[in-house]
Amino acid sequence: MEFEKKTMEVVMIHKYRLNGYNIVLDVHSGGVHVVDDLTYAMLNYITPPLEEQAPQSFYSDYFSDYSVEEIDECYEELYKLYHNGLLFSEDDYEQFSRQMVSSPIKAMCLHVAHDCNLRCNYCFASTGDFGHGRKLMTAETGKHAIDFLLEHSGDRHNLELDFFGGEPLMNFDVVKQVVEYARSKEKEYNKNFRFTITTNGMLLDDAKIDYINKEMSNVVLSLDGRKQVNDRMRPRVDGSGSYDKIVNRYRQLVGSRGDKDYYVRGTFTKYNLDFSKDVLHINDLGFDQLSVEPVVAKPEEDYALTEQDLPAIFNEYEHLAKEIINRKKKGSGINFFHFMIDLNQGPCAIKRLRGCGCGNEYVAVTPEGDIYPCHQFVGMEEWKMGNIDEGTLDLEKKDYFSKTTIYDKPECKNCWAKFYCSGGCNANNLQYAGSVFHPHELSCELEKKRLECAIMIKAALADQEDQND
Numbered sequence: 001m002e003f004e005k006k007t008m009e010v011v012m013i014h015k016y017r018l019n020g021y022n023i024v025l026d027v028h029s030g031g032v033h034v035v036d037d038l039t040y041a042m043l044n045y046i047t048p049p050l051e052e053q054a055p056q057s058f059y060s061d062y063f064s065d066y067s068v069e070e071i072d073e074c075y076e077e078l079y080k081l082y083h084n085g086l087l088f089s090e091d092d093y094e095q096f097s098r099q100m101v102s103s104p105i106k107a108m109c110l111h112v113a114h115d116c117n118l119r120c121n122y123c124f125a126s127t128g129d130f131g132h133g134r135k136l137m138t139a140e141t142g143k144h145a146i147d148f149l150l151e152h153s154g155d156r157h158n159l160e161l162d163f164f165g166g167e168p169l170m171n172f173d174v175v176k177q178v179v180e181y182a183r184s185k186e187k188e189y190n191k192n193f194r195f196t197i198t199t200n201g202m203l204l205d206d207a208k209i210d211y212i213n214k215e216m217s218n219v220v221l222s223l224d225g226r227k228q229v230n231d232r233m234r235p236r237v238d239g240s241g242s243y244d245k246i247v248n249r250y251r252q253l254v255g256s257r258g259d260k261d262y263y264v265r266g267t268f269t270k271y272n273l274d275f276s277k278d279v280l281h282i283n284d285l286g287f288d289q290l291s292v293e294p295v296v297a298k299p300e301e302d303y304a305l306t307e308q309d310l311p312a313i314f315n316e317y318e319h320l321a322k323e324i325i326n327r328k329k330k331g332s333g334i335n336f337f338h339f340m341i342d343l344n345q346g347p348c349a350i351k352r353l354r355g356c357g358c359g360n361e362y363v364a365v366t367p368e369g370d371i372y373p374c375h376q377f378v379g380m381e382e383w384k385m386g387n388i389d390e391g392t393l394d395l396e397k398k399d400y401f402s403k404t405t406i407y408d409k410p411e412c413k414n415c416w417a418k419f420y421c422s423g424g425c426n427a428n429n430l431q432y433a434g435s436v437f438h439p440h441e442l443s444c445e446l447e448k449k450r451l452e453c454a455i456m457i458k459a460a461l462a463d464q465e466d467q468n469d
Contacts, residue, residue: 016452019460021463025455027416027419038071038074048088097405097408104154105149108145108364109362109364110142111367111375112136112137112367114133116129117170117202119235125378137366143181144388146161146182159192161194162196163198169197195216198222198265200222200242201222202245202246204253212253213256216260218262219260219261221246221253233271251285254287267293268293278292288334289335290336291337293338294313294443296425305442306442310445318453320336320453325461359374359377360401369387371388373426377430401426411438420447
C-alpha cells in the first residue's frame, strides 16, 4: 500500500473500486479507464517509464495464477494507454500557472439586501446582515455597480450578475431598477447581461415569479429537503417553519419557467447525515436540478460536520449515486450539482488552475458599495478591495487572487482531485484553515468522495448504454 500511495503521488493516477467498477483516473490527461481485476492489480507494480514488454516477475511471481496470454494482453493495453498519453501522463499545466495575470471582471454578486426574513442557524452571513447591521441597497448604488462592471469587464461580451442577500426579494424594486438600467446599457457597450437571483422563497408571489422567469437566466431556490429537516435549520423570525410557505411557490416558478435554468439548493448538517433522503425528497417534489451541500462551520457548533462523520457521509454519497443511476435508467434523471462532471472536455485550463475567479474575475458588492473578493469574504474588513461609489479598486489584491492557483497551494499540487476542485473555496480555506493557500481538509475529503461517485456514475451509465446497444 505504501508503494501504491507513493506511485500515485508521483505519477498522478488515482484508482479505486466503487459499485462493482474498477476505475482508474489519469490525473493530468483526464483519462478515465474502467478496468478488469488483473489490470487493476497490475497497476500496483508499474511505474513510468514503461517498457514495451511486461516485467518477467509478472509471469513468475505476482500474477502466476493468470495465463501468459492474459498477462500479455493486459500489459499491452496499459502500454498503449501510456504511449498515447492517457496513463501516467506528464503535467502540462504547471508551466501555465506562472503565467497567470489579472483578468477583466466578468461576474458580480450584488448584495441588494443585508437583511433577511429567515433566521437560518448555519447562515454564514450572520442571519443576513453580515455582522454590520441590516440595510438595503439603493437604486443609485445598484446602478453604480453596473457602471463599475461595464468599466472593468474589458472586451468580455457576456456578464453575470447575481442578486444576493440576505434575501434580495426584500428589495425587489431595486432589483428591477438595476435590471432595467443594465439592459439600457447592453447595446451601447456591446454586452449581454445574464441575471441570477438567489431566494429563500418567502416573498414569492405571482408578479415576482413572472418577472423572475422573464428576466433571470438562472434562479437559485433555497430548500434543505424534508419538512422537518428544513424547518429545524431554516426558521422564520418568529421561529415557525418555512417549508409549507415556499414549496408550492417553487413548484409554480419552476413549472412556468420553460427551458431557463434553475436549481434548488440545500445544506445538510450533522442533524441529517441521511441527506440522500433530502435530495430524493426534493426530486420527488418535481425538481430535477438540485444541490444539497455540506455545511461548513466551526467544529464547536452542534450542527457542524467533523472528521468522525466522514464514513457516514461517504456511505450516503455512495447510496445517492446508486439511486441516481437507478432513476436515470428509469427515465427520471437528477442533475445533482456535485455529481455533474464533464469527462470529455472539462473546465478550461484557467478554471482548472484557479477555480471560481474570486477577487479577480468575480467580486461582491455590499449595500454600501464596498467591494469584496466574493460574497463569503463580505464583512472581513481587511479583504475589502474598494468602493464603487468612490471609484476605488485595490489592483494589488486583484492581482493577488489571480495568482492563487493549485500550484501555489502545497497540499493541492500533488492531489489527484486538483483539477476538479481547483484548490477549494478561498473563503473557506481562509476561515477554517487559516489561509487561502491551505485547503480546508474536511471539504477536501468530501470533494474527493463526490468526484469518485461522479466518475462512477458516468461509468455505470456508459456501461448501461453498451448493454442496450
